[in-house]
Amino acid sequence: MQHNNEKQEYTITVYTENQVGLLNRIAIIFSRRKINIESLNTSPSEVQGIHRFTIVVTESRDVVLKVVRQIEKQVEVLKAYFNTNDEIVWQELALYKVLSDEITEKVKVERLLREFGARAVAIRKDFIVFETTGHREETNKLMEALAPFGLVEFVRSARVAIIKESAGFHEKLKDFEKREPGEELIENEYLGNRGAVFTM
């Protein structure tokens, strides 16, 4: 059985109503436990009108589980999931601004960019903006490689993630809209998996 007190990266996916202030309500659950949110993304989901939060934290399974239940308890939250990295497909996007002179003069830079699969998204006389997507290590590597060649600006987006096992939220939502929910919804998913989840 895995050690539940060992910290590792977890990606939390939260399906919510689109409501002002909900971001704060969710953030408070982390900050009151002094958990640092490493990445946070909000976006529309596969279902119209339902929003999707993707939150990355490094914590123990025990703590993440309690946090996720407290998130799910919020009135405007429909459902919250948490996954380890092997259970999801994820990407982050990074932008790099490099001086045009450096690129045009140094062949090495051009080769670097090609190697990392970077695309130019803006080409100006004085600078060029490149973009890559990938895991953090990948986008980081290019940043480090470009640093000696006058990387003017670097920025990386939050993680977006797809849960491999998930069948999406369309069916679940129908259940939520019913007054008498079906089996799938009422089943407390955590209770159902307790053996695998808990040791104390």
Added chain:
Amino acid sequence: MFAHLLGTDAFQETDVINITMPVTKWNYQITDAEEIPAVLAKAFYLARSGRPGPVLIDITKNAQLQKFDYPGYTPCNHIRSYRPKPVIRKEYIDEAVVLINNAKKPLVIFGQGVILGKAEKEFKKFIEKSGMPAAWTILGLSALPNDHPQNVGMLGMHGNYGPNVLTNDCDVLIAVGMRFDDRVTGRLDKYAKQAKIIHLDIDPSEIDKNVKADVGVWGDCKETLPLLTLGIEEKDRSEWLAVFADYAKQEYDQCIQPEMYPSKEEMTMAEVIRNVNEITEGNAIMVTDVGQHQMVTCRYAKFNQSRSNVTSGGLGTMGFGLPAAIGAKFGAQDREVIAVIGDGGFQMTLQELGTIMQTGVAVKIIILNNQFLGMVRQWQELFNDKRYSFVDIESPNYVMLAKSYGIEAAKVEHRKDLVGAVKTMLAHKESYLLEVMVGKENNVFPMVPQGCSVSEIRLK
């Protein structure tokens, strides 16, 4: 404030919605009067359903002044993202039933969930069928009458001897509508480790939060308890109950008797509560603040009916007593409401005497004055060698203070005057304040010292 000024630091602007977010179940700011009917309906639904909790609505001034066509009030009974009542999963009921039927020494511990779920009758049937002893958290107090033969008393830091010690001796611990607060559990890694734990709660985030449950029964206890009762066998557990009685006897001789019937000249809080309780025959609603007087009231007041004990439990908010008593009286006008408050806590919300004056609400107030912040003093005595720091407090003249609000009042300093004074207070038709001077440096015992296991409870 007007909606168009939000965020501009306008006069008296406070971001009430964000300030109250961590302490409300739900909150909402209305900026357009059209929203009022639906939002209010939603607010009442949320506050009362599921695990009840406070909701806050902030209505901006423009919305307060705005005229609109009132569509009528339509109660809210469904919000798609909100599941107040989980459907009960039968397999967990079955698992729990097996554990209970095989138990030699089961112990039921119950909290406010029984009262909030209006499940007092269901709870009583449940424990009576299988003869199990039942102990309560302070917010569960009065859900089961104190004189019920299976009521073995109070849990936690200042709870009774038997239920604390035997928590670490029982073989199945059945928690009903309680959340394993640290004041109840003491040291967690030494809490009921020998027992299988069944946890009934309506809030799934409570199951496994503090104490890992072997069987989590998620649901409204008004529904889950009858299902359990149906499955469990009738049992005679008088031997097991006798163990509790033994501990109760020891506690009575060493702690309770000397507190309730003191031989010292100074009065004790316990004897005041005993007298009030005897005179009211356990029928009054007792409202307490936070501190020694609260522990003493919860320990020594005996109740016949549910919803008789109003106190600030897990939050432990001093100043709660007086305003809560006013609320209790408005909520239960046919019952006697007695607020028991310390000299510390009373001064935190004594402006509510104005509310009593203005509304004429007939609340009886007893100030147990030990001229200290007693509970903090007790800790400083026991754990910091009596190096008292900011606990020695001054009081105003409470009798004059009450009278200035038009509230009749008296002060008792000697035992011989106590019973008469309590009777006078209770005979008074309107609100009344009675200040009772009690011993300055009395301690509340038993006590589970911080960081200790419940079975390390000290009688002195």
